[in-house]
């Protein structure tokens with residue numbers, strides 16, 4: 001079962017203390033522990049923590065990266081808050 005997050009939920013996880021979540025194409029990844037082993041560096045991940053980083057992600061990686069790391073880093077999907 002996959003957990004649902006609103007963009008606002010993800011936005012609260014924007015630093016190492018609270019945890020660092022990023023959104024790539026509607027999927028939420030927890031990169032808190034991964035940041036220090038990220039080949040592109042921890043700094044660049046800290047800058048996008050809490051945000052949708054799809055554009056930046058696809059600039060530097062391809063599908064095989066997501067395939068490889070999803071089992072370890074994926075924590076859920078983005079679901080918009082119900083519109084009133």
Ligand code: HEM
Pocket residue numbers: 022029031038039040041044045048053056057060061062065066069073
């Ligand atoms: C789930 C999230 C991410 C994973 C699993 C991930 C994984 C990786 C991996 C495995 C590499 C090594 C190169 C490769 O195999 O393609 C890499 C390089 C890199 N990543 Fe990420 N990355 C993530 C998110 C991001 C984000 C959001 C950014 C930008 C804001 C970023 C920027 C970079 C850069 C700049 C490089 C170096 C590219 C190069 O040296 O040519 N990454 N990343």
